[in-house]
Amino acid sequence: MEEFALLRRLYRNMAAAAVAVALPLAASADDDQLSVSMLLAGQIDDNGFMEAGYNGLVAIRDELGAQIDYIDGVKPEPELLAAALRELAADGPDLIIAHGGQNNQAAETVAAEFPDLKFVVVQGAVTGPNLSSYEVLQEESAWLAGAAAGLLTETGTVGHISGIRVTPGLKGRGGFYHGLMHTNPDAKFLTTFAGDQDDNELSYRVASDEIDQGADIIFTMLNAGRTGAIDAMREHGVFQIGNVRDWYPDHPDVFIASAIANVSVPGLTAARDLAEGRWEGGQIVKIGLEDPDAVSLALSPDVPEEVRSRIDGLRQDIIDGKIEVSTDYDGPELTY
CATH class of the missing domain: 3.40.50.2300 (Response regulator)
Known part of the structure; x- marks a missing residue:
C-alpha cells in the first residue's frame, strides 16, 4: 500500500x-x-x-x-x-x-x-x-428557488431530494423550505436525504415516489445521481429545480429553474x-446574492413575467436585509 x-x-x-x-x-x-x-x-x-x-x-x-x-x-x-x-x-x-x-x-x-x-x-x-x-x-439561492416553486406549483405539493446529510445540504434544504413557505404557506413539502449523491437507481426511485405523492416540482441537490431524477421527472412530466449551475440548457423540458451556487x-x-x-x-x-456570479436563481424562459418580477423583489429584500434566510428544518422526512 x-x-x-x-x-x-x-x-x-x-x-x-x-x-x-x-x-x-x-x-x-x-x-x-x-x-x-x-x-x-x-x-x-x-x-x-x-x-x-x-x-x-x-x-x-x-x-x-x-x-x-x-x-x-x-x-x-x-x-x-x-x-x-x-x-x-x-x-x-x-x-x-x-x-x-x-x-x-x-x-x-x-x-x-x-x-x-x-x-x-x-x-x-x-x-x-x-x-x-x-x-x-447556497441557502440564499435555494430560498429563492423555494419561493419560485411556491408560486409555480399547480398541485400544491413540492419535493426535495438530496443524498448525504452534510451541513451545506441541510442549510440548502432549510432555505428552500422557508422560501416555499414564504410564497405558499399551505404547500405540502416532501423531503429526503436518501444517503447517496451519485446513485441514479436510488434517485429515480425517490423521485418517482415523491411524484406519486403529488409533487409537480422537485428541488434536487445531487451530483452524478441527478440523471436518475431527471429520467423520472421526464417520464412523468414533472419539473425539476437544479442546484450548483444552470441546468436548463441541458434539459429544457425538465428544468424550470436552477438555484445557482457557483x-x-x-x-x-x-x-x-x-x-x-x-x-x-x-x-x-x-x-451571497450580492455577488450574482456566485449565487443566483436562474429561471426557465417559460416562467411568467409576474413570477420573475416577484423573485427579483425578494432577491433584493434578502440583499437589503429585509428578509432573513432561515436554514432550520425540523419537519417530517421520507426515509429509504
Missing part, C-alpha cells in the same frame, strides 16, 4: 509538472510560484458539486499561474478524507483546499498536524490558526486572497 501511494503521488506530481509547462514561462520559472492542492470527496466529472470545485482549481491555475495538484474519488468518510489531506500536505503546498463541508472534521484534524501549511474548506464551518472556511451561501468561486477567492496577502486563518468568508 505504501508503494502504491508513492507511485500515485509521483504520477500526480508529473501531471502537475506537465500542466505547469503549459503555463506562461514567467509563472513556471518563478521560484515563488503559488502551489495549491485540492481534495474532492467525489468525481471531478460528476456534472455537479465536485466538478465545479475542480473547475475552480483550474481557474486558480489559469488566473494565478499556480502549480496545482488534486486527489478525487475519495469516499466522504473522515478517516479516508484525513488520509488524503495528509498525502497532499506531505508535498508542502502553499494552500490546501478541501472541497465540501464533509471535510470539516478531517480538515480540522490535519490542519492541526501541519501548522505551517494553510488550509481552506469550501462550504465549511471550521476554523483554526491555519484554517479558514469559504462559503457560497462553488468554483470560494476556492478561487481563497487562492486570490493568499496571492494578494489578504488570507487569514480563523475566519469564515461568506459569499
Whole structure:
C-alpha cells in the first residue's frame, strides 16, 4: 500500500509538472510560484458539486499561474478524507483546499498536524490558526428557488431530494423550505436525504415516489445521481429545480429553474486572497446574492413575467436585509 501511494503521488506530481509547462514561462520559472492542492470527496466529472470545485482549481491555475495538484474519488468518510489531506500536505503546498463541508472534521484534524501549511474548506464551518472556511451561501439561492416553486406549483405539493446529510445540504434544504413557505404557506413539502449523491437507481426511485405523492416540482441537490431524477421527472412530466449551475440548457423540458451556487468561486477567492496577502486563518468568508456570479436563481424562459418580477423583489429584500434566510428544518422526512 505504501508503494502504491508513492507511485500515485509521483504520477500526480508529473501531471502537475506537465500542466505547469503549459503555463506562461514567467509563472513556471518563478521560484515563488503559488502551489495549491485540492481534495474532492467525489468525481471531478460528476456534472455537479465536485466538478465545479475542480473547475475552480483550474481557474486558480489559469488566473494565478499556480502549480496545482488534486486527489478525487475519495469516499466522504473522515478517516479516508484525513488520509488524503495528509498525502497532499506531505508535498508542502502553499494552500490546501478541501472541497465540501464533509471535510470539516478531517480538515480540522490535519490542519492541526501541519501548522505551517494553510488550509481552506469550501462550504465549511471550521476554523483554526491555519484554517479558514469559504462559503457560497447556497441557502440564499435555494430560498429563492423555494419561493419560485411556491408560486409555480399547480398541485400544491413540492419535493426535495438530496443524498448525504452534510451541513451545506441541510442549510440548502432549510432555505428552500422557508422560501416555499414564504410564497405558499399551505404547500405540502416532501423531503429526503436518501444517503447517496451519485446513485441514479436510488434517485429515480425517490423521485418517482415523491411524484406519486403529488409533487409537480422537485428541488434536487445531487451530483452524478441527478440523471436518475431527471429520467423520472421526464417520464412523468414533472419539473425539476437544479442546484450548483444552470441546468436548463441541458434539459429544457425538465428544468424550470436552477438555484445557482457557483462553488468554483470560494476556492478561487481563497487562492486570490493568499496571492494578494489578504488570507487569514480563523475566519469564515461568506459569499451571497450580492455577488450574482456566485449565487443566483436562474429561471426557465417559460416562467411568467409576474413570477420573475416577484423573485427579483425578494432577491433584493434578502440583499437589503429585509428578509432573513432561515436554514432550520425540523419537519417530517421520507426515509429509504
